[in-house]
Amino acid sequence: MRSLNIIEPGGQGGVYQSVLGGIQQGAYREYDRVVVHTAKDCEAAPEIDGVSYCFCMRYQRGGPHVFRAVVSLMWVMLRLIPHVIRVASTSQGWEVQGLFGKYVFVLLIAIPRLLRNKVTWVPHNSFSRAGGRLEVWAQRLSSRLCNELVVFVDSEAPKFPFAKAVIKRRLFMFTVDVSSQVRERWRLELESDLRPVILFVGQLRSDKNPRMLLEAVNGLDFACTLVFAGQDKGALDSIHAFRLASIHTLVVESRYLDISDFQGLMRISDLIVCPYAVASQSAVLALASQFGVSSIASDVGGLSEQADRVFELDSVDPVGRLRALISSSLEPKLTLLANGDEK
Known part of the structure; x- marks a missing residue:
């Protein structure tokens, strides 16, 4: 044996x-x-x-x-x-x-x-x-x-x-059956049937560049819900201090999410963004792949091997490049909403 x-x-x-x-x-x-x-x-x-x-x-x-x-x-x-x-x-x-x-x-x-x-x-x-x-x-x-x-x-x-x-090895993450009640609670809280949901999930750290994502979303010409979810590790104050344009909705869940909450949130999101400054690989991106949720990441570490779309962190305008990728990634959802269809 x-x-x-x-x-x-x-x-x-x-x-x-x-x-x-x-x-x-x-x-x-x-x-x-x-x-x-x-x-x-x-x-x-x-x-x-x-x-x-x-x-x-x-x-x-x-x-x-x-x-x-x-x-x-x-x-x-x-x-x-x-x-x-x-x-x-x-x-x-x-x-x-x-x-x-x-x-x-x-x-x-x-x-x-x-x-x-x-x-x-x-x-x-x-x-x-x-x-x-x-x-x-x-x-x-x-x-x-x-x-x-x-x-x-x-x-x-x-x-x-x-x-x-x-x-x-391939990085697999443990998945659970998320109840319809948990999904519906997130769907109602984030109004995912009315606008696209962009998710930044995991520990809220400055080296994960949450402000870059805020700046990128701030310049979008369509309304979206931007969610930050995870334990605060020093970035929460800067997230709350940012004045996001009024057409957008900012949701901050500064707590450790249990597996059901975490995966339920990911499953109803339209886009997951990991604009990290330092990384090896990402469990969040591995889960996004397993759930079939679109993802964007910076080109640090091995994130480019995991994400659907990648932007160069040291480019002339990384915020502008990230914004463009967000916009193009959400086109299918925007089309559905324009046609009056639900997600």
């Missing part, structure tokens, strides 16, 4: 949902048994043949940041790491997902390797968002330690020159 331990301690967000998506789409069909090691309060643990869950991570999700960080780290060192040592001493197949805990992921790779396990690492990002040298060093060390490294776009492979082997 071939078994694989997949460890993704976060239990929420894109990395965890990609683990479930890969399982859902048969990426691990070569294994007879897959054990997913994750957080007790993970956002989903679907019943899938041959898959079991080990809820070995606990988070302190509430309270001040320092308190949450200290309590969670104590669990990692006192419970999670000893657990990994015990399991790795009897199991041969490991896959470590993401950049958990900034530097903890190095231990999650090193421990199974020292115990003579084959370790696959799926980093998801090839850069340090904070720009820290220590984090870059940790990524480099991890790429040396693992037996093989997984990327999702061709442009990422050269960024791991120290890896023994680099393999490419």
Whole structure:
């Protein structure tokens, strides 16, 4: 019996949902048994043949940041790491997902390797968002330690020159059946039968260029609903401060959306835009492709390999180019609305 331990301690967000998506789409069909090691309060643990869950991570999700960080780290060192040592001493197949805990992921790779396990690492990002040298060093060390490294776009492979082997997979995201009630609630809130819906979804960060999208939409000569949805990571104030032209409707959902809400929102949108300044690849674009929703992205990282349409971020007029792509992408919806048809 071939078994694989997949460890993704976060239990929420894109990395965890990609683990479930890969399982859902048969990426691990070569294994007879897959054990997913994750957080007790993970956002989903679907019943899938041959898959079991080990809820070995606990988070302190509430309270001040320092308190949450200290309590969670104590669990990692006192419970999670000893657990990994015990399991790795009897199991041969490991896959470590993401950049958990900034530097903890190095231990999650090193421990199974020292115990003579084959370790696959799926980093998801090839850069340090904070720009820290220590984090870059940790990524480099991890790429040396693992037996093989997984990327999702061709442009990422050269960024791991120290890896023994680099393999490419398609990035699948976990999908759920969204109830008609959830879809109808979003449809009514966003008035998607009256105007096109443009969506910026995921963490609200300045490096994701939300202001560029606001400027591009502001110059459109037709009315639309522009939606920003996701946890605020420093960009919320600038979004609220922007004075969008009165013909448009701005909707801001500054919260973590559960899977049903997240995917229901994506499914009723007409266009998803990712004008990021820094990226490796995008779970949002992967989901857009799976749902058949049109997408636009900047040409950074591997986004050009995922999006339907791409604009050059360092062009003379990136806002104007983005605006033109938005306009042309929404022509089919505008035609339907002009003819009196619903989406």
